[in-house]
Amino acid sequence: MMAFIRPRLRKPLGIALAGTVFAAAWALRGGHAWWLSVAIEVTVLVGAITFYVRAGDDNDEGALAGSRADERQKLLSLRSRALGWNFTMVAAFIGVTAGTALKASWSWPCLVILALGGFAYLLGLSTYGIAEEEPADDTGPRHPAGSPAG
Amino acid sequence: MRNRVREQRTQREMSQAELAASLGVSRQTVISIESGRYLPSLPLAFAIARFFGLTVDKMFDPDEEEAGT
Numbered sequence: 001m002m003a004f005i006r007p008r009l010r011k012p013l014g015i016a017l018a019g020t021v022f023a024a025a026w027a028l029r030g031g032h033a034w035w036l037s038v039a040i041e042v043t044v045l046v047g048a049i050t051f052y053v054r055a056g057d058d059n060d061e062g063a064l065a066g067s068r069a070d071e072r073q074k075l076l077s078l079r080s081r082a083l084g085w086n087f088t089m090v091a092a093f094i095g096v097t098a099g100t101a102l103k104a105s106w107s108w109p110c111l112v113i114l115a116l117g118g119f120a121y122l123l124g125l126s127t128y129g130i131a132e133e134e135p136a137d138d139t140g141p142r143h144p145a146g147s148p149a150g
Numbered sequence: 151m152r153n154r155v156r157e158q159r160t161q162r163e164m165s166q167a168e169l170a171a172s173l174g175v176s177r178q179t180v181i182s183i184e185s186g187r188y189l190p191s192l193p194l195a196f197a198i199a200r201f202f203g204l205t206v207d208k209m210f211d212p213d214e215e216e217a218g219t
Contacts, residue, residue: 063176070175072188 007067012052019044089117153210156184158202173197 002010020041027037055066063069064077092113099107159169159180166184170177175194182188183198190198199209 058177060176060178063178070179071191071194072179072182073176 008052008055010067011065012048012055015051016045016048019048085117085121088113092117151186151189151210151212153183153186154202154204155180155198155209158204158209159184162202169201172201 005013023037023041023044026040027034051065055062057065060069060073060076063073069077092110095110096107096114098104099110155169159166166180167177170180173180173194174197179188179190183190195206195210199206202209
């Protein structure tokens with residue numbers, strides 16, 4: 001489906017769609033603050049348009065925003081996401097630890113984040129090859145120690 | 151690791167943007183490779199070497215440090 005959408009439009013459309021879903025959820029929630037859903041939608045649309053404009057820039061951020069990143073830029077993005085994951089895991093661990101010490105009930109979302117992060121990490125190891133390791137190809141008859149020439 | 155990308159490119163009087171377009175990467179990536187801040191993947195290293203008509207080991211020398219790094 002993504003192939004039908006121009007690369008520069010993909011991420012702005014994703015932002016607009018996600019923001020619209022959240023704004024709709026806020027509107028469904030009802031209550032006296034329902035009007036905030038309109039503010040959320042407007043903010044998200046402005047953000048998506050800004051993202052689209054930035055996607056045309058001739059720099060690394062523009063290439064990533066415009067879905068035209070090359071191998072180095074993809075690596076930059078991957079490292080940044082890994083850094084974000086590390087920060088999230090440390091923050092979740094601190095939350096769980098502090099919540100446990102204080103007997104607080106608010107720490108369970110931190111535990112969920114920690115568990116999901118750990119599960120996703122293990123899933124990544126499994127998906128990207130650790131589980132498919134082949135035996136080392138050194139099971140043949142061993143050569144006698146010493147110089148190959150001798 | 152030292153490489154000869156800048157030297158080869160300037161010999162051919164090419165801009166970084168032209169080389170980037172020929173290799174299918176961004177101008178920023180060519181700049182990073184030339185300055186030694188980024189080591190290209192094996193396929194890209196082969197593409198660069200092939201583009202300049204050299205072998206990979208002629209293009210990239212692991213025994214030499216990049217000047218200024």
